[in-house]
Amino acid sequence: MRISTFWYCLKEGVKNICRNVWFSLASVATISACIFLFCLFFSIIVNIQHVVKNVEGTIGITVFFDEDLSEDAIRAIGAEIRDRQEVSDMEFTSAQEAWESMKKDYFAGHEELAEGFADDNPLAGSASYQIFLSDITFQDQMVEYLYQLPGVRQVNYSNSAAAGLSSFNAVIGILSLVIIGVLLAVSVFLISNTINVAASFRKNENEIMRYIGATNYMIRAPFVVEGIVIGLMGAFFPLVGMYFLYLESVGYLTAKFQILSRIFQFLPLSQIFPYMTVVAVLLGLGIGFFASFFTIRKHLKV
């Protein structure tokens, strides 16, 4: 296509929007709402995931075994556990090591006090495995599995915030999908209506174009341009809004909840904004293009 033809189509598309300002604005507004919510949920989910990842690495499940179980038997069970998919890492602590470590912690500087226990390890039977999971959401399942293993005496785990956060994340994910889906449908409906109105404005012109011998492609172009411009504006506003909202909220939350700041580290905007922009622009472009393309197709049976 000639560059001048491209400009012509662009101009005509923008003209469509101007001639039909209120419908166009309504379309832009719904797409904006849709994309804004997407950005919002995206930021929340990504941040929570970030926190969960941070915490996940530091907490594990600790399994203790029956006191009369030999170390070989324990190691055999350990090998079995290690085969499970959910397990990302495991650490064995023998009874001896447990005692050594306790001595260090509790009798620091007074090692002689511990000497009294010398030949009778008070922590006999406290051999343990510390198990780290690949994904914290597997925790409940893993604990259940561990309990039904023969020889397992006790399983310690923190029913921590991380697991809760993870399932919270899943709920937000589903909720956001539903809301975004509804808004998406409304956006498509509104754009389609906008294009219909524009097409009725241009009925005369399209007819003349057809007589003159303009290709369908050329007749459609202004409408598709209209859809795309609306879609892109619908992406632009929420992105700008999100940019400032994110900076503001992170600043506010960090100041307000300083105690939490050790675990709750927000992702810097620069790390998520590029992804957000790409997805938002594609979303706007996609809605605008497809809604207008398929709407105008109906009008153009030769």
Added chain:
Amino acid sequence: MIEITNIYKTYDTGNKALRNINITIEDGEFVFIIGRSGSGKSTLLKLLLKEVEPTSGKIVVNDMNLGKMPRRYVPKYRRRLGVVFQDFRLLRDRNVYENVAFAQRVIGASPRKIRERVPSMLQMVGLSSKYKSYPQQLSGGEQQRVAIARALINRPEVLLADEPTGNLDHHNAIEIMKLLDKINRMGTTVVVVTHSNEIVNLMQRRVITMDRGCIVSDEEGGAAHEN
């Protein structure tokens, strides 16, 4: 050359608009098609424009068989025809220059070609001085001149005019006919649908008379039959 052979057209409503039409129009001819309202004149032009399909029969325009033309080729084909209507069909939001340039823009002509051709075309139809006017500011005759300029700007081989003088007073009608005559003398085949016997008699060209979907006479230099 236009060859229309054994054409029948029955609309979905059951209206038999054309019955066994046979017409041959040579390159460079000037042909009138006359007949009462509803006799099928516009339907005939629409068939030539491939806007409607015949129920049966064959149409060949410049060696192109319209019945066998693929859909995607139709726009290209239409560029070889110019068409004007009784109601001008100009774009009200554009001035004269832009109305004519429009026909070039929408087929993707280069800006240079547009700048060259539009002024000379406006001069040919006698509207050079009004290129900035909007259609509402022009008389009916002037508006039809714009429409003719737009129809000719892509240099079609054939100009089809459906009652081009139907909305014009006597004087303007004659002026438009003179313009069509001039265009024909420059080499374009011209087919004019009209129901003005007066004009037909004035021009002394080939006249095809239709009645209820049939051709009732086809005469050179003929005056219109009163019927």
